[in-house]
Amino acid sequence: MYSLVDVHKRYGLRTVALRKLSLDIRPGEFFVLYGPAGAGKSTILNLLAGLTRPTSGDVRRNGASIVHLPPERRNAAMAFENYALYSHLSVAENLAFPLRAAGVKHAEVTARVKSIAGVLGIPHVLDRRPGFLSGGQRQRVALGRAIIRPADIYLLDEPIGHLDAKLRHRMRAELKALAVEMKATIVFTTTSSKEALALGDRVGILNAGRLEQVGTPADLYDRPANTFVASFVGDPPMSFLNVSTRAGDSGPVLVTGDGQVIAAAPLSALGRTGLKVGVRSTALTLVEPGRPETLAGRVEVLEHLGHSKIAVIAAGTDPIQVSLPADAALRPGEAVGLRIDPTRLHIFADETALTMDPA
């Protein structure tokens, strides 16, 4: 088990990469670090690899501090975001590099290189130098070099981020299968919500050097801890409505800025200001305009996704995204009613951004 304990990391005097961050990575798990660019994902990988040291705090392996252990003695393998391929060596030599450094016998090196090149779909470029490869091929070489040798922990920094959509989809599946087969501990960073949810046994959401939430993909999707997580996980992202509470006939209700009642409110929300309601695009249904307990809106934009459609509906001042079947007949400008599934909405008090689900 790898742990970061109260890790604070500063670059220079001003740039704070990580703020008092604690995180456990369990043995054998596929842990995804997901966050926007500059959130501190690569810094966490560098700390685990021993390429940088924390400004304060501790990095531990099975409870013992490894802060002072140099990278060559950590038995970690890493794929770098900028590939870090040795341009003076061929692809085959690049892949063989970690094995040669570990003193593996020549025949075995050749066999392993061949097999990994097959997995990654690059056997035809083994003799070329990295300079003559496409971006996607380079990325696969980088990934291959990281996973070619057994290691205690694999650190993969956006290893499939630069591939084209089709290849990325295929590599995602292969990576998942490979991880299960290797029973390896993997830390994987990404800026794609889909990748995070598809690959991770657990996902840590990182924002501006803080862990916003750590949990299984289902946790994050169904029980986001705050609006950042809610808006960042899932595609299309969660839509938000600014609401307030008011006494209704049978308890408190949530009302939008222009007075429309949405749903019953939990008691804890009473008297709180600056409330937000978050809804997934799938928790909404479109109905005739003017029905009771619905939100009046107007279709603004329609996006075709092939298997479905996303409609952006202007309800008051808030844009709301709704998933629709692909054959839904709808035109921009049309007036519609929005029905929110009251069991599937998330309530946030927006200063604290905490869930207050009525459940």
Add this chain to the structure above:
Amino acid sequence: MQRKTSVFVETLRYGTIFLVLGFFVFPIFWMVLTSFKPEGAIMVSPPRFLFTPTLENYAHALHDKNFLFYIKNTLIISVVSTAIVVVFGSLAAYSFARYNVGDGHILFFILSTKMMPAIAVILPYFLIFRDVGKTAIGKSLHLGLDQHGALIVTYVMFNLPFAIWLLVSFFQDIPRSLEHSARLDGLSRIQVLRKVTFPLAAPGIAVTAVFTLIFCWNEFLFAYILTRKMASTVTVGVESFFTLQGILWGPVAAAATISVAPMLIFVLIMQRYMVRGLTFGAVRG
């Protein structure tokens, strides 16, 4: 229509190329030509392109003047100086590129030593080497006047700042993640330098070596002041043909041709390594 223009442009292009090439190559061509001329055919007007070639100028330079001795001196001094410059220049440049030692100030100080004219320090150099040569250390390292060590130290002194400056940018172009990756694969810092960093910086190191060697080979001022006979280099050797009885143009041309040849061959060999494109651009993502 289009074809006609292109023929015109091509003619113009090649015409220009030949003109420029002629301008630069003709003096060398004339030097080589002169080295094969009999004495009577050299300083005549109009200049003669046709004559019976002779090797007597080479015989004079090599045999009577023992020009190979100067070549040997130059070879020793240039190669040793270049080796020192490349080794220490690389190490210093790596340190500047990776750890930004002195926050740029030391690097600037090093370059600033190149800002004074060489002749400003020639007298102090002369006096220093004269005295150092008399000490025990100076004697054991051949640092006295008319000894190889003195010129080597001087050339290292003058080339190191430039070499460091040149190499820093080459090392900066190598992404850190390459070294990080090798570290994670189990290589120590020193092994990383040997197996990853220096091979990647090879074109830069080759360029630096070529520049340094050419400088040392062609240097005249210090060689002229600091040597008399035993450690004289080719430039001083050529100058020795300018005798009181007159300038021996034929032997001078032969000696100059002999001096130029090794550098020409060396640069042709190194050209392959000097192609930056071989490495750079490939490193980048």
